[in-house]
Amino acid sequence: AQRVTQPEKLLSVFKGAPVELKCNYSYSGSPELFWYVQYSRQRLQLLLRHISRESIKGFTADLNKGETSFHLKKPFAQEEDSAMYYCALSDSGAGSYQLTFGKGTKLSVIP
Amino acid sequence: GAGVSQSPSNKVTEKGKDVELRCDPISGHTALYWYRQxxxxxxxxxxxxxxxxxxxxxxxxxxxxSAERTGGSVSTLTIQRTQQEDSAVYLCASSLEGGPPQFFGPGTRLTVL
Known part of the structure; x- marks a missing residue:
């Protein structure tokens, strides 16, 4: 069975400090990984996907198949990054994005 | 429209009753998903x-x-004979042409008494 683990429920960092939100997964097939974000009083939305290999709002994430990880990183945290972040996985060959979500990490950036 | 909309925002029902939850996706989005939390x-x-x-x-x-979608737009999720374990927030999401869920709606909070 596929599983996504986000080991930290809450992560607090100071403004300007580097951020790393951890995500580990277990899946026997060929996974596609995503990060979703939910800002306060806003809706959940897609932040980035590993196949795009792009930086969104300064965030990047690299899929490490050896370590089965997809950590989200940003070199310098901003106050507006404070939000709930969810890591998610789908089977890239399934044809439907039936995502398995982690339970989320709340990022708090301290001014 | 501003985004994915869902109605009602809150629904309280008694065990055994049927409920219908509605989702209006972003115009032009062909893919629609239902999730619950x-x-x-x-x-x-x-x-x-x-x-x-x-x-x-x-x-x-x-x-x-059960769920249906008509006109490639609005979707309805129906739960018959609701049980207490059905209590959850039901989220709808849409995306262009079958991509991953891109934008979620605000959700419907269902409480089964």
């Missing part, structure tokens, strides 16, 4: 629509749950 649980996939058809309904937890 129970207390202490992560988001669980329920069903995926591409246009009006549902190629993946594997997440529906029982035959009390």
């Amino acid at each position: 129970s207390l202490g649980q992560g988001l669980e996939f329920l069903i995926y629509f591409q246009g009006n058809s549902a190629p993946d309904k594997s997440g529906l937890p029982s035959d009390r749950f």
